[in-house]
Amino acid sequence: LAALDRSQLRLAAGTWPGDGGSGTREDPLRVALPESAAAALKLAPGGEPLTLTDRTTDRTLTVEITGLYRPADTSAPYWLLDELGGRGQRTVDFTTYGPLLTGPRALAAPRVTAGPTGWLATADYASLDTSTTDALARSATASAAALAKDPALGTGASAETGLPQVLERSERALTVSRTTLLVVALQLVLLAGYALLLVARLLSTERAGETGLLLARGASRRRVAALAAVEALLLALPAVVLAPL
Known part of the structure; x- marks a missing residue:
């Protein structure tokens, strides 16, 4: 289950689940399923509610599929936050499907097990030039370390950035081009x-x-x-x- 940025999605069938449902605890939780996962599981919007079992607590949760969605662009950095990479399913020792899209209000309800929250920050590189790449790489590394220690994010936060590696590869490529x-x-x-x-x-x-x-x-x-x-x-x-x- 996840609350995704809907600007990164395209509705393939049915309707969005809204806030997930504001009914009683027994009412099904309204969700949208990835189109690829729906094809593999042979599911469609408007079908019978499904009962899911939490692997960690063995609690059950009934969900109702209201729609199917697909990523607008699976190569977008946003999908680095998804362990399935926006593909809808992944098989290792077992097959994982998802994420089931629902609203933030539903995820805050007691019947849903708490999970991690992730953010993706992107920068505006319009003013970047070759004279500032070294300083930017150092700043990105220091900022990620400081962000992970920020008390506002709690003690279990982690921050990662691939910018220093990208800048290093770009610097090497620029050196090769200049030498040539x-x-x-x-x-x-x-x-x-x-x-x-x-x-x-x-x-x-x-x-x-x-x-x-x-x-x-x-x-x-x-x-x-x-x-x-x-x-x-x-x-x-x-x-x-x-x-x-």
């Missing part, structure tokens, strides 16, 4: 540098005869260097402007 990009960038720089040296060598060899002819006709070395610089700028300046684009 750096290696590729270095390879491109080396390739570009080699191509530049090769072209410069070819141009220098081609210009050697022209430079010698200019020097023989009386041009100074400064004049030859200036002509070479102007020619280089005519190529380099447009490249500098267009390269970022």
Whole structure:
């Protein structure tokens, strides 16, 4: 038996059980059954009431199935709170079906054995960036430990978080990605540098005869260097402007 967040559910047949029933102790407790469990047990809404036996106290409880439900999304973190993971049934040494959905008011009644209560907290990561992941991981670990010791939750509370492990995997993946990009960038720089040296060598060899002819006709070395610089700028300046684009 459980009181679930109905925003995480979809009604497949019948009706919701409301608060579970406000009648006498002998009246059946109204519940909704998971669709998959109903198919395995061949049950449907509106059938004969069922008698359940508590495994720990041997007390009996009569329930009436008013509807069938299915999880809206079994991969949602909310179903980590369910020992069946939202699947409706699980077989280990024996088969467990459920949870039978009823209202919080019914679960507070004496005829239902008290059980644990769980909450799932999720954060807004819109403002998270790589500079705050380490601090967030430390904070999540410390907060979970402090929450488990909070006197408002009693002495039997436990708090778990998988955020530090997720952040650690993300940090490793980010490091690998950055390293890969750096290696590729270095390879491109080396390739570009080699191509530049090769072209410069070819141009220098081609210009050697022209430079010698200019020097023989009386041009100074400064004049030859200036002509070479102007020619280089005519190529380099447009490249500098267009390269970022």
